[in-house]
Amino acid sequence: MSMTKLTLQIDGRSIETESGRTILEVCKENDITILTMCHLKGITDVGACRLCLVEIEGVSKLMSACTTKVADKMIIRTSTEKIKRYQRITTELFAAERNHVCSVCIANGHCELQKLAYDVKMDHIRYPYLFPQCEVDTSHPLYVLDHNRCIVCTRCVRVCAEVEGAYNWDVMNRGTNVRIISDFNTPWGESITCSDCGKCVEACPTGALWPKAVVQGQLNKAPEFISDLIEKRKMKL
Amino acid sequence: MDSTTKKQIVISPVTRIEGHAKITLQMDDRGQVTEARFHVNEFRGFEKFCEGRLYTEMPVISARICGICPVSHTISSVKACEMIQGVEPTYAGNLLRKLMHIGQNISSHALAFFHLSSPDFLLGYDSDPARRNILGLAEKYRDLAIRGIRLRKFGQEISERITGKKIHAMGIAPGGIAFPLTEENRKALLNWIPEAKETIHIGINVIKKFHDENEAMVKSFSPTPTLYLGTVGSGGQHELYDGKLRFVDEDGIILQDHVDPKRYLEFIAERSVNWSYLKMPYYKPYGFEKGIYRVGPLARLNVASRMKTPEAQAEFEQFKKINNSKPVHGTFYFHYARLIEALSGIEDAEIILNDKLITDKHVQHFARWNNHVGIGCSEAPRGTLFHHYVTENTGKIKKVNLLIATGQNNPAMNRSILDVAQQYIHGDQIEEGMLNRVESAIRCYDPCLSCSTHATGAMPFMVELVDSEGRILKTIAREN
Numbered sequence: 001m002s003m004t005k006l007t008l009q010i011d012g013r014s015i016e017t018e019s020g021r022t023i024l025e026v027c028k029e030n031d032i033t034i035l036t037m038c039h040l041k042g043i044t045d046v047g048a049c050r051l052c053l054v055e056i057e058g059v060s061k062l063m064s065a066c067t068t069k070v071a072d073k074m075i076i077r078t079s080t081e082k083i084k085r086y087q088r089i090t091t092e093l094f095a096a097e098r099n100h101v102c103s104v105c106i107a108n109g110h111c112e113l114q115k116l117a118y119d120v121k122m123d124h125i126r127y128p129y130l131f132p133q134c135e136v137d138t139s140h141p142l143y144v145l146d147h148n149r150c151i152v153c154t155r156c157v158r159v160c161a162e163v164e165g166a167y168n169w170d171v172m173n174r175g176t177n178v179r180i181i182s183d184f185n186t187p188w189g190e191s192i193t194c195s196d197c198g199k200c201v202e203a204c205p206t207g208a209l210w211p212k213a214v215v216q217g218q219l220n221k222a223p224e225f226i227s228d229l230i231e232k233r234k235m236k237l
Numbered sequence: 238m239d240s241t242t243k244k245q246i247v248i249s250p251v252t253r254i255e256g257h258a259k260i261t262l263q264m265d266d267r268g269q270v271t272e273a274r275f276h277v278n279e280f281r282g283f284e285k286f287c288e289g290r291l292y293t294e295m296p297v298i299s300a301r302i303c304g305i306c307p308v309s310h311t312i313s314s315v316k317a318c319e320m321i322q323g324v325e326p327t328y329a330g331n332l333l334r335k336l337m338h339i340g341q342n343i344s345s346h347a348l349a350f351f352h353l354s355s356p357d358f359l360l361g362y363d364s365d366p367a368r369r370n371i372l373g374l375a376e377k378y379r380d381l382a383i384r385g386i387r388l389r390k391f392g393q394e395i396s397e398r399i400t401g402k403k404i405h406a407m408g409i410a411p412g413g414i415a416f417p418l419t420e421e422n423r424k425a426l427l428n429w430i431p432e433a434k435e436t437i438h439i440g441i442n443v444i445k446k447f448h449d450e451n452e453a454m455v456k457s458f459s460p461t462p463t464l465y466l467g468t469v470g471s472g473g474q475h476e477l478y479d480g481k482l483r484f485v486d487e488d489g490i491i492l493q494d495h496v497d498p499k500r501y502l503e504f505i506a507e508r509s510v511n512w513s514y515l516k517m518p519y520y521k522p523y524g525f526e527k528g529i530y531r532v533g534p535l536a537r538l539n540v541a542s543r544m545k546t547p548e549a550q551a552e553f554e555q556f557k558k559i560n561n562s563k564p565v566h567g568t569f570y571f572h573y574a575r576l577i578e579a580l581s582g583i584e585d586a587e588i589i590l591n592d593k594l595i596t597d598k599h600v601q602h603f604a605r606w607n608n609h610v611g612i613g614c615s616e617a618p619r620g621t622l623f624h625h626y627v628t629e630n631t632g633k634i635k636k637v638n639l640l641i642a643t644g645q646n647n648p649a650m651n652r653s654i655l656d657v658a659q660q661y662i663h664g665d666q667i668e669e670g671m672l673n674r675v676e677s678a679i680r681c682y683d684p685c686l687s688c689s690t691h692a693t694g695a696m697p698f699m700v701e702l703v704d705s706e707g708r709i710l711k712t713i714a715r716e717n
């Protein structure tokens with residue numbers, strides 16, 4: 001695809017870039033902070049979490065920065081009151097939808113959702129907690145999947161398919177009943193596709209996926225590692 | 238009122254103990270207290286909601302049962318996990334865990350003695366309840382109050398310097414501990430030892446002076462004999478962290494010795510009562526009433542043959558003289574016992590901090606799930622604490638049983654309340670000083686109610702005199 005140079009404005013700043021890039025990419029290159037959760041550099045963006053919403057002049061609805069491509073003369077705003085309000089709502093809904101008890105969570109202190117809650121200054125939650133009954137899948141010898149802490153960002157699903165090529169993970173059901181599943185909804189430990197590589201665990205932003213070998217305080221996930229891996233694999237040596 | 242009418246005095250909640258409780262005193266028409274029931278109104282259900290979690294999460298989850306003794310829960314829990322994995326902790330990891338356990342014990346005993354109990358001794362039982370606390374103490378005995386607060390701080394600093402957190406420490410893991418101790422932190426902790434030791438000695442002098450000045454009261458303060466359970470080392474020495482169980486009877490005869498804590502169910506049975514969430518454990522071979530036993534500082538000193546460290550041993554020898562080498566039953570001696578334990582803890586901490594391997598970097602062994610069942614035990618500040626897990630093949634928790642110190646002391650506590658109430662309450666004259674002595678009997682046990690029922694809500698502090706029909710004859714409300 002041939003790139004064409006284009007000029008756009010983000011938060012009043014005039015920025016030169018090339019066509020084919022997402023608003024998120026351009027913002028990152030220019031040190032403009034955008035909150036994200038389902039985005040992981042290198043894998044396909046799906047626009048699932050709705051945290052990266054931006055305002056584009058002339059477009060009536062908010063658009064997700066991770067899936068919207070830049071266009072010439074676009075005027076973009078990333079931190080209006082409206083956007084902040086939406087981000088806070090989204091974060092609160094994450095917290096209310098499943099059962100997050102940070103104090104006893106393996107990811108406490110190392111969790112992207114927890115960090116997000118600080119970023120949007122979430123001091124309370126205005127929505128009723130759903131308290132769903134969620135399974136903890138401990139069947140895999142090395143890892144645990146705890147649906148109580150899953151925000152259904154699908155980073156695990158995409159990493160498994162696009163980077164490892166194992167296609168173990170998928171998504172089942174809709175709405176609040178949506179669940180990440182292993183193979184055809186069988187226990188993870190019985191998977192015939194999982195290669196035990198642990199990339200999904202590294203990619204997961206919360207305490208939903210974690211290695212059995214660690215306890216609270218020891219979790220050290222490195223999703224950037226996946227992004228680096230993707231870059232390295234592109235290199236032809 | 239006809240002559241068979243019974244009256245009830247209800248004290249609720251008992252101030253200055255962790256959690257919430259209510260006492261009902263059943264009185265007959267002659268104003269004699271005939272029965273005492275210590276009600277626990279909380280219910281937290283930890284055993285239930287841990288089901289379905291991975292067993293290695295238990296050390297962190299169970300620490301949240303209690304803000305005073307989280308380390309004991311974590312230690313018992315982590316030992317249960319180690320039994321499941323079939324792994325031993327590393328030398329340095331185990332030492333650091335021991336040190337954390339000592340730190341919590343000192344901190345908890347400091348809270349029990351200096352903050353919660355010493356106002357009674359120093360300001361007097363009948364002094365203004367609004368000032369009979371650590372702040373009131375600070376007005377009259379400033380140095381002592383500050384020392385008490387600092388001693389508690391020392392205990393918490395041990396945790397902070399090892400794990401980075403004062404209260405709900407992270408990093409105690411099956412196979413050891415997650416972080417090594419730095420040389421800087423080792424030195425900083427060692428610097429605390431002289432001050433901490435001095436404070437304990439001051440505390441011991443306070444309690445001994447009180448003993449001397451109030452001999453009759455101290456001796457007669459709920460002296461009903463019970464059996465005792467505690468942990469001892471291979472030579473019968475006092476132990477808090479590792480060791481085997483010893484039961485002794487009221488005369489000090491050893492009933493069971495060197496029992497592996499994993500066998501606790503062979504010797505301890507529990508019965509439920511409809512008026513309390515606390516279960517009533519007893520020594521199985523003796524049946525319910527006869528098998529009432531106590532755990533905690535007094536029990537540990539009553540079962541131990543000796544202390545591990547010289548200064549604590551010297552104090553222990555004096556303690557032993559109280560009842561001619563036989564178990565000391567007087568509930569008031571809990572306080573003395575607590576301070577002797579704190580002294581031993583400080584001496585022990587000094588030894589541990591001088592161990593060459595304390596700063597070793599090899600702190601954790603790693604293993605996987607291997608066995609279905611795990612049982613772990615440690616001596617919490619308030620007594621022997623058991624964690625018992627049953628897991629499924631992959632390590633998912635199927636069943637949890639927590640046998641907690643306050644639960645084990647519960648039957649004896651009721652007996653102690655009855656003892657004291659019978660001695661101090663006659664007729665329906667309810668005076669502040671007398672009621673406080675009933676509460677004080679309970680505080681001797683330093684019960685932690687939130688943990689023992691794995692069980693919120695404060696009730697207004699009231700004392701009610703109730704007849705057998707449930708009619709309130711008299712109500713006294715008191716500020717908390």
Ligand code: SF4
Pocket residue numbers: 099100101102103105106107108109111112113114149206207208
């Ligand atoms: S996953 Fe993150 S937000 Fe959820 S309980 Fe764990 S630490 Fe808290």
Ligand code: SF4
Pocket residue numbers: 149150151152153154155156157180200203204205206208209
């Ligand atoms: S398991 Fe983790 S990575 Fe997968 S969808 Fe849930 S939160 Fe996202």
Ligand code: FES
Pocket residue numbers: 035036037038039046047048049050051052053064065066067
């Ligand atoms: S990061 Fe863009 S929608 Fe999730």
